[in-house]
Amino acid sequence: MKTKEIIKDYDLFVMGTYTRYPLVITKGKGKYVWDNNGKRYLDFFPGWAVSGLGHCHPLVVKKTKEQVGKLIHVSNNYYNLLQGRLAKEIIKNSFAGTVFFCNSGAEAIEGAIKLARKYGYPKRYEIISMKKSFHGRTLAAITLTGQPNYHKGFEPMPKGFKYVEFNDFRVLEKAVTKKTVAIVIEPIQGEGGINVAKKEYLKKVKALCNKNDILLIFDEVQSGMGRTGKMFAYQHYGIKPDVMTLAKTLGGGFPIGALVASKKVSKVLSAGTHASTFGGSPIVCAASLAVFEAIKKDKLLDNVNKVGGYLKKQLEALKKKYPLIIKGLKGEGLMLGVELNIEGQHIPVLALKEGLLINCTQKNIIRMLPPLNITKKDVDEALKLFEKVLKKV
Ligand SMILES: Cc1ncc(COP(=O)(O)O)c(C=O)c1O
Known part of the structure; x- marks a missing residue:
């Protein structure tokens, strides 16, 4: 099938919610993808950090292939062999508590919002989030997202959400009321332009939460699973959240989200209060266990x-x-932003022509989230291509 025909089907039958580059990807292996004409691209933004181990990682392929022949899905009214194991692995790598499985980052955030509301019920329901944050596209997740452009056209937004400047403790402290039940923070804002939380700031926020029995929720959908050089970004700060949301790299390419609740709140969402039909199915758990195994082994x-x-x-x-x-x-580990003096939305298009996949966010931040297993040689290859682009700019 020719590119034009493929795109025509999209134009006619796929809802136009995305801005797409005219690139049809047909194959992926490690740090590379190939288009339908056989051209190769070095992927420094693999699936918005979903393919954090690169495309079709051999262990993820092996484990899911084995699982697919045994059992693909089973409802959560029964037990399966892998969901408990995966929850244990997540807890072992973070903090004591329990895990709820779902299918995406936004769904994990929805779960976190519900958990916070249930925890504060009926007196406290207000949730404070950060300006320039991004938490997903469902109605509550965009409401939590501190960027008004995501709210436009969907008003009235659900009540009980407030936004404050990121990394400014005084404004946060002032925003807290008797109704505040949770504060949500990305330790490193991804979509917002790779903005890193200051150490002192997060420590003060933690103390504020402790003092007022406010839940500290870290959204690690983008920054988690090794991306910053620790398994979770909060581990750079010497503090722990009460709740954490995960997705993206957690599934090695398979759709998964996880809501991790510390012991204090691990029983807040009880039987019948929350659910997800596909959550924690054997096939995605097999993929996710393979991701943990590869991170450790390699x-x-x-x-x-x-x-x-x-x-x-x-x-x-x-x-x-x-x-x-x-x-x-800006950034930490392999979650990096190149801040430009100019608008850079055209730069990923120029890079594409050179055979490099990167992203631009907030109009002037070039975002790179390459696979965790790249080498210095891959960096050299990417930057050679990136420099070619800069020369054209
Ligand atoms: C920090 C953060 N939270 C939540 C989400 C939403 O995740 P999903 O697109 O899987 O719903 C994203 C997606 O980019 C994200 O970066």
Whole structure:
């Protein structure tokens, strides 16, 4: 099938909710994808961080292939062999508590909002989130998202949400009322432009939450699963949240979301109060267990620190070379943003032509979330292509 015909089917039959590049991807392996004409692209933004181990990671393929012949789905009125094991693995790597499984980041966020509301019921229901945050596209998730452009046309928004400036403790403290039940933070804002929470800020927020019995919810949908050089970004800060949301890399390409509740709130959502038909099915649990196994076996946290540091250093060198274009660098590990002095929405299109996949967010932040298992050589290859693009800019 030719590109034009493929795109025509989309134009006629797929709801036009996405801006798409004219690229049909037919194959993926590791850090590369191929289009329907056989052209190869180095993927430094694999599925918005979903394919965090690269495309079709051999262990994910092996484990899901084995599972698909045994049992694909079973309802949550029964037990399956893998869901409990995966929950245990998540808890072992984070904090004591329990896990609820769903299918996406937004659904994990919905669960977190419901958990907070139930915890505060009936007196406290207000949730404070950060400006420039992003938490997904369902109605409550966009309401929680502190970017008014996502609300436009969907008003009236559900009640009980408030927004404050990120990394400003005083405004947050002032926003807390007797009705506040939770504060939601991405330790590193992804969509908002790779904005890293300050250490002192998060520590003060934690103390504020403890003092007022407010739940601290970390959205680690993008920053979790090794992306920043620790299994979860909050582990850089020496504090723990009460609740954490996960998705993206957690499934190694398969659709999964997880709501992780610490012991204090692990029984708030009791039988009959929350559910998801597909949540924690054997096939996605097999994929996710393979992701944990690969991160450990291949020492990927070490790799993220090593190669992430190298990528940052090389980008710094590019900044020196192109000071009119590059303003600065932001991020941690392999969650990096190149801040531009100019608008950069056309840059991913130019990069595509060179065979490199990257993203632009907030109009001037080039976002790179390459697979956790890339090498320094891959960084060199990517930056060679990126420099070609900068030359055209
Ligand atoms: C921090 C964060 N939370 C939630 C979401 C929503 O996840 P999903 O698109 O899987 O619903 C995203 C997606 O980009 C995200 O980055």
